[in-house]
Amino acid sequence: MSLWRQLxxxxxxxxxxxxxxxxxxxxxxxxxxxxxxxxxxxxxxxDEARRTAQREIGNMTVAREQVRSYGWENVVFTGLGDxxxxxxxxxxxxxFTIVAVxxxxxxxxxxTAIFSxxxxxxxxxxxxxxxxxxxxxxxxxxxxLPVEVAFGNYRELAARTRSFESSAxxxxxQPTLAGKLDPERLSGQRVGxxxxxxxxxxxxxxxxxxxxxxxxxxxSVVIVSDALWRRRFGADPTIVGQHVRLDxxxxxxxGVMPASFENVVAPLAQIWAPLQxxxxxxxxSREWGHHLRVVARLRQGASPADALRDIDRVARSxxxxxxxxxxxxxxxxxxxxxxxxxxxxxxRPAMLAVLGAVCLVLVIACVNVTNLLLARGAQRxxxxxxxxxxxxxxxRLLRQLxxxxxxxxxxxxxxxxxxxxxxVRGLVALSPAELPRLSxxxxxxxxxxFAALVTTLVGVVVGAIPSMHVLRxxxxxxxxxxxxxxxxGHQRTRASLVVAEVALALMLLVGAGLLLRSIxxxxxxxxxxxxxxxxxxxxxxxxxxxxxxxxxxRYYSNVLGAVRAVPGVQAAAMTSLVPxxxxxxxxxxxxxxxxxxxxxxxxxxxxxxxxxxSVMGIPLVRGRLLDERDGVNAPRVAVVSRSFAxxxxxxxxxxxxxxxxxxxxxDWFTVVGVVNDVRQSSFDANPPTAVYVxxxxxxxxxxxxxxxxxGLGDPARLATPIxxxxxxxxxxxxxxxxxxxxxxxxxxxxxxxxALILFEAFGLAALLLxxxxxxxxxSGAVTERVREIGVRAALGAAPLDIVxxxxxxxxxxxxxxxxxxxxxxxxxxxAMSALLFGVSRLDATTYVGVSALLATTALVASALPxxxxxxxxxxxxxxxx
Amino acid sequence: xxxxxxxxxxIQGTLDMLILKTLSLQPLxxxxxxxxxxxxxxxxxxxxxxxxxxxxxxxERAGWLDSEWRQTENSRRAKFYNLTRAGWKQLEVETExxxxxTSAVARLLxxxx
Numbered sequence: 001m002s003l004w005r006q007l008x009x010x011x012x013x014x015x016x017x018x019x020x021x022x023x024x025x026x027x028x029x030x031x032x033x034x035x036x037x038x039x040x041x042x043x044x045x046x047d048e049a050r051r052t053a054q055r056e057i058g059n060m061t062v063a064r065e066q067v068r069s070y071g072w073e074n075v076v077f078t079g080l081g082d083x084x085x086x087x088x089x090x091x092x093x094x095x096f097t098i099v100a101v102x103x104x105x106x107x108x109x110x111x112t113a114i115f116s117x118x119x120x121x122x123x124x125x126x127x128x129x130x131x132x133x134x135x136x137x138x139x140x141x142x143x144x145l146p147v148e149v150a151f152g153n154y155r156e157l158a159a160r161t162r163s164f165e166s167s168a169x170x171x172x173x174q175p176t177l178a179g180k181l182d183p184e185r186l187s188g189q190r191v192g193x194x195x196x197x198x199x200x201x202x203x204x205x206x207x208x209x210x211x212x213x214x215x216x217x218x219x220s221v222v223i224v225s226d227a228l229w230r231r232r233f234g235a236d237p238t239i240v241g242q243h244v245r246l247d248x249x250x251x252x253x254x255g256v257m258p259a260s261f262e263n264v265v266a267p268l269a270q271i272w273a274p275l276q277x278x279x280x281x282x283x284x285s286r287e288w289g290h291h292l293r294v295v296a297r298l299r300q301g302a303s304p305a306d307a308l309r310d311i312d313r314v315a316r317s318x319x320x321x322x323x324x325x326x327x328x329x330x331x332x333x334x335x336x337x338x339x340x341x342x343x344x345x346x347x348r349p350a351m352l353a354v355l356g357a358v359c360l361v362l363v364i365a366c367v368n369v370t371n372l373l374l375a376r377g378a379q380r381x382x383x384x385x386x387x388x389x390x391x392x393x394x395x396r397l398l399r400q401l402x403x404x405x406x407x408x409x410x411x412x413x414x415x416x417x418x419x420x421x422x423x424v425r426g427l428v429a430l431s432p433a434e435l436p437r438l439s440x441x442x443x444x445x446x447x448x449x450f451a452a453l454v455t456t457l458v459g460v461v462v463g464a465i466p467s468m469h470v471l472r473x474x475x476x477x478x479x480x481x482x483x484x485x486x487x488x489g490h491q492r493t494r495a496s497l498v499v500a501e502v503a504l505a506l507m508l509l510v511g512a513g514l515l516l517r518s519i520x521x522x523x524x525x526x527x528x529x530x531x532x533x534x535x536x537x538x539x540x541x542x543x544x545x546x547x548x549x550x551x552x553x554r555y556y557s558n559v560l561g562a563v564r565a566v567p568g569v570q571a572a573a574m575t576s577l578v579p580x581x582x583x584x585x586x587x588x589x590x591x592x593x594x595x596x597x598x599x600x601x602x603x604x605x606x607x608x609x610x611x612x613x614s615v616m617g618i619p620l621v622r623g624r625l626l627d628e629r630d631g632v633n634a635p636r637v638a639v640v641s642r643s644f645a646x647x648x649x650x651x652x653x654x655x656x657x658x659x660x661x662x663x664x665x666x667d668w669f670t671v672v673g674v675v676n677d678v679r680q681s682s683f684d685a686n687p688p689t690a691v692y693v694x695x696x697x698x699x700x701x702x703x704x705x706x707x708x709x710x711g712l713g714d715p716a717r718l719a720t721p722i723x724x725x726x727x728x729x730x731x732x733x734x735x736x737x738x739x740x741x742x743x744x745x746x747x748x749x750x751x752x753x754x755a756l757i758l759f760e761a762f763g764l765a766a767l768l769l770x771x772x773x774x775x776x777x778x779s780g781a782v783t784e785r786v787r788e789i790g791v792r793a794a795l796g797a798a799p800l801d802i803v804x805x806x807x808x809x810x811x812x813x814x815x816x817x818x819x820x821x822x823x824x825x826x827x828x829x830x831a832m833s834a835l836l837f838g839v840s841r842l843d844a845t846t847y848v849g850v851s852a853l854l855a856t857t858a859l860v861a862s863a864l865p866x867x868x869x870x871x872x873x874x875x876x877x878x879x880x881x
Numbered sequence: 882x883x884x885x886x887x888x889x890x891x892i893q894g895t896l897d898m899l900i901l902k903t904l905s906l907q908p909l910x911x912x913x914x915x916x917x918x919x920x921x922x923x924x925x926x927x928x929x930x931x932x933x934x935x936x937x938x939x940x941e942r943a944g945w946l947d948s949e950w951r952q953t954e955n956s957r958r959a960k961f962y963n964l965t966r967a968g969w970k971q972l973e974v975e976t977e978x979x980x981x982x983t984s985a986v987a988r989l990l991x992x993x994x
Contacts, residue, residue, distance in 0.1 A: 005944050027959075031910075031930055034910075038916065
């Protein structure tokens with residue numbers, strides 16, 4: 001039978017439904033007329049003939065239904081009928097509809113929003129050609145942790161390995177751009193010539209870096225991002241070949257990257273210059289410092305494991321033309337990680353935990369709506385039993401009930417998309433700025449598909465259990481009781497759903513609780529300095545006149561003098577590194593008493609003016625602080641943090657001990673004092689080892705220093721006058737990263753706070769849903785037991801007994817749910833351990849607290865129906881029977 | 882009511898063929914088809930009106946029948962069914978098929994006798 005004819009004929013019937021109906025009625029009527037006439041012709045009286053004919057064809061409606069049931073268009077008709085019916089029913093009980101739709105909208109919306117964030121960040125391939133072949137190479141420390149690569153090692157690997165198509169080393173670069181506008185410090189990268197080729201993206205205007213650009217004293221050329229090109233150069237199409245002033249030196253723009261270029265290794269970078277490292281170098285040169293990251297493209301068919309074997313082979317077989325130094329001997333091997341895994345490593349645990357949490361919310365929302373539908377099903381028993389008795393097929397009824405639940409889900413899903421849209425904006429606003437691939441987070445086609453799938457699934461799942469219940473029931477009992485009483489079965493199902501709901505809510509709340517405790521713990525770790533009242537800003541020196549160290553030192557001392565003269569400034573100091581700023585400046589330490597050791601741990605280096613400690617409020621533990629006498633020609637001295645003293649010298653007296661930091665040349669530093677620990681990075685698993693020296697005694701004068709100011713009142717108000725004071729020394733120098741120390745402290749926990757806010761929101765939603773679930777079941781139970789309760793009251797049960805009876809039922813369900821939830825949480829919390837800090841995933845306080853919270857909620861949710869039950873008037877209920 | 886003990890339902894699966902055969906003689910309306918099947922089978926087959934009209938709907942959808950509203954002898958509008966070219970072909974196919982099957986059944990019955 002031709003499909004085309006099926007479609008067109010069916011379509012015609014669909015379009016002119018009434019005409020088709022009329023035709024059928026006409027045909028049937030005519031049939032009866034002729035049959036009657038035929039009987040009359042055989043001598044049967046007219047009216048009897050008519051009746052007989054009528055009977056022969058049976059019920060007119062049934063016959064019409066039978067004829068009409070043929071053809072696909074009739075499936076559409078009955079579907080539309082079901083839809084209209086479901087809509088009518090939902091309109092008739094707005095309370096139920098609003099609650100159910102809102103619950104589903106929250107569930108579907110929240111999960112779609114989270115999916116929109118998680119999918120591009122964790123699962124979608126990176127926006128490069130053949131992204132699966134991109135990998136990151138890192139050196140390995142003795143304890144197996146990834147360490148940045150030294151250029152000397154990179155050069156050897158690039159020359160001797162065979163499993164990479166191309167590779168490039170890169171490092172951060174923050175040049176100051178001068179021009180007509182205020183000097184601006186840009187985020188950028190210095191990259192090996194093959195950087196963009198390795199990623200597989202070419203500039204949209206101009207040319208890529210060539211090998212010839214990437215040599216010492218090579219040409220000063222830069223490639224800029226599309227955003228920078230538009231913002232600073234007015235999207236000038238003739239930009240290529242133009243000169244720009246970067247760090248007070250002339251650079252030629254040779255290219256502009258496409259707008260679509262997403263730089264996952266440095267999301268904020270706007271400008272790129274060649275690395276320009278030497279191929280012949282002294283041991284103390286930067287080429288032997290572990291400070292480069294390496295991205296590489298694997299050869300077609302080579303796996304990361306192959307690449308690692310290849311690298312290991314090279315590492316184990318030194319050759320004379322590639323020298324190695326003692327701290328970069330390649331003896332611990334290297335790590336090869338896919339770029340995707342490397343980029344998402346930091347965020348993955350939080351994202352997966354949040355994804356898990358939102359799934360729990362979705363399941364709880366479904367359970368709740370299922371429960372609501374079951375309650376409605378109980379009210380509809382009589383109606384449905386009647387319809388079954390009148391001959392409605394069970395399949396037909398099932399379809400109708402599912403239509404209703406799917407319709408609920410679709411309305412909920414549509415609203416859920418709106419929720420997701422708002423939610424995603426909130427997520428992007430809330431999320432830590434370093435979140436990789438943030439620009440790809442939006443409600444896109446994949447999210448739509450996800451929402452649609454979830455909606456359908458939810459509709460069917462949510463409708464299935466109540467429908468089964470309705471259809472399994474015994475028709476005659478349904479008719480007899482006319483919906484007044486209930487069978488135990490459906491109450492049991494509802495009760496077990498509530499138990500499940502409580503259990504899931506508990507798991508979610510345990511997660512939220514553990515995160516909350518972690519944040520508390522992080523806050524409880526003293527930052528080690530007196531953050532309120534402190535303001536910091538960074539100056540970066542660029543320009544020909546600051547090439548030599550004494551000029552730099554003079555500039556810094558002038559700046560400090562100018563800043564101290566600003567009214568409202570109580571004290572000020574310079575430092576090369578601001579704690580919690582996100583910058584790290586770590587060097588390997590080498591102890592004099594321990595000469596043969598490879599490495600004696602590492603420490604963060606602070607080149608600070610002597611006043612630094614008093615401005616920051618870092619207390620001295622023993623010995624003395626740095627002071628003015630520790631100048632260029634004085635013996636080299638250092639103040640160390642308590643953790644460094646412990647790590648390097650154990651229980652020995654650290655004072656008088658000597659060590660080197662970083663370069664293994666020059667005089668030893670003598671420890672003259674120990675200060676308290678300061679929290680240095682956002683979340684330090686390692687003890688905060690730090691070494692403080694005066695800028696004059698360090699190997700070089702830093703090209704950028706930060707001014708730390710302690711002021712009266714709100715330090716943020718001092719920003720403008722201080723900036724003017726600094727510019728009064730030299731108007732050409734950029735001032736960046738103005739921030740109060742309080743802001744830095746808060747930002748350092750942003751990623752955990754991000755996860756915490758989401759968990760708290762989900763936990764609250766789960767708590768509310770669980771409460772409405774318990775409330776719904778108990779109030780349904782009270783309604784169905786009105787007669788029984790009335791009898792009890794008539795027989796002398798005190799109102800308090802009745803309250804107790806209902807509350808006990810509620811608490812019983814909650815208790816069972818709590819037990820299951822606790823068991824579940826002990827297992828599920830394992831997924832969160834990476835997010836926790838200073839608190840065990842089995843933290844008793846959290847588990848007890850959360851259980852108490854849920855139990856209290858359950859008590860409140862039970863109390864309302866219980867009091868209603870206690871107010872039942874026995875006389876009234878008994879009369880109404 | 883006319884009670885006829887010999888009356889049986891049409892053999893499963895043959896209704897389509899009977900309708901096609903009936904219509905191959907002349908265009909007819911629904912009642913006429915049912916009536917003709919009853920008459921020609923001498924009352925052995927009785928066609929249920931619901932099944933008949935459903936079958937007509939199906940055959941029409943399959944493209945074997947055409948239909949048009951026409952005046953009957955007693956000037957009443959009725960839906961007349963007509964065999965199409967595809968319907969003729971289908972009738973041939975089904976008739977052959979039926980003949981093959983009945984002869985096979987007949988042979989089986991004979992051999993057993």
